[in-house]
Amino acid sequence: MVTPFTANGEVDYEGIRKNISWWISEGVHGLIPLGSTGEFASLNDVQKMKITETVMDAVQGRIPVVVGASAETTEKAIENARGAQKAGASAVLVLPPWYYTPSQEEIIVHYRRIAEAIDIPIMIYNNPFSSKVDIKADTVARLAKVPNTRYIKESTGDIKRITEIRVLTDDGITVFCGWEDMAYESFVMGAKGWVCVMGNIAPKLSVQLFESVVILRDYAKGWEIYKRMLPMLRYLEYGGKVQKILKHALDTMGLCGGYSSSPKLPLEEEDKKKTEKLVKELRTC
DSSP: OOOOBOTTSOBOHHHHHHHHHHHHHTTOSOBOOSSTTTTGGGOOHHHHHHHHHHHHHHHTTSSOBEEEOOOSSHHHHHHHHHHHHHHTOSEEEEOOOOSSOOOHHHHHHHHHHHHHHOSSOEEEEEOHHHHSOOOOHHHHHHHTTSTTEEEEEEOSSOHHHHHHHHHHHTSOSEEEEOOGGGHHHHHHTTOOEEOOGGGGTOHHHHHHHHIIIIISOOHHHHHHHHHHHHHHHHHHHHSSOHHHHHHHHHHHTTSOOOBOOTTOOOOOHHHHHHHHHHHHHHHTO
8 A cells, every 4th residue: 555645744544545445446355554665664653553543444344454564673563563463453564674684593583573472464575675685485484384474475576486485385375476567477376465566556457367367267368467567567666666656646546646755756747647648558458
């Protein structure tokens, strides 16, 4: 989920509710607030808790909510995870600590301590592109043995990593694709879900892709859907402006994109035009 902000930098909580109502009407299978797309690192504790409570209240138990609980220290991540659990989250999404680059052993300790502190599952978030920390496949295999560590959002962009994880864990952890233009390939290789940035603006189409490939095994239909989605998927993944692109798209669709957190500047006119063109093409699919 994106986090819409007002012009003065406040979180637009009513905008969050508006988006959630639409996403659920479009058939999404779950929501993740306070992830990278949600600009979690730009939010204070009060905002994070209010966003979590707003999402839970808007969802009313209709679909699972996995709340981002990442933090630079284990103690703070535990605090975030406990808050998410208390609010009613189905699970938490957790990055490894990122600034003081941890060793693989320290990563294991980090997740083990969080798992011991809560009663809901953890989705490991491996995003070395942004965090500069790569959770190696053999480390994931060790974490798969930790109770409550049941899912991984795999965002290396390396399709072979899914194979490694599946082999080393003997399918002991559920893999979610975390790379926009690798969804089809990831499903074919055994990913059971997609933490889908595209879902912000094309939820129904994203669900159709997932269900065609993973549920129905209709690879031909899934491929046709995927090809139509690829231009926007690639723009989101490689444009370097993912939140701003999504927010402009949502605004043009009559939903709530709003502003981005400081110091992000508004989307440039050239990118606005490209975003609008791609959105129009998606909506005519």
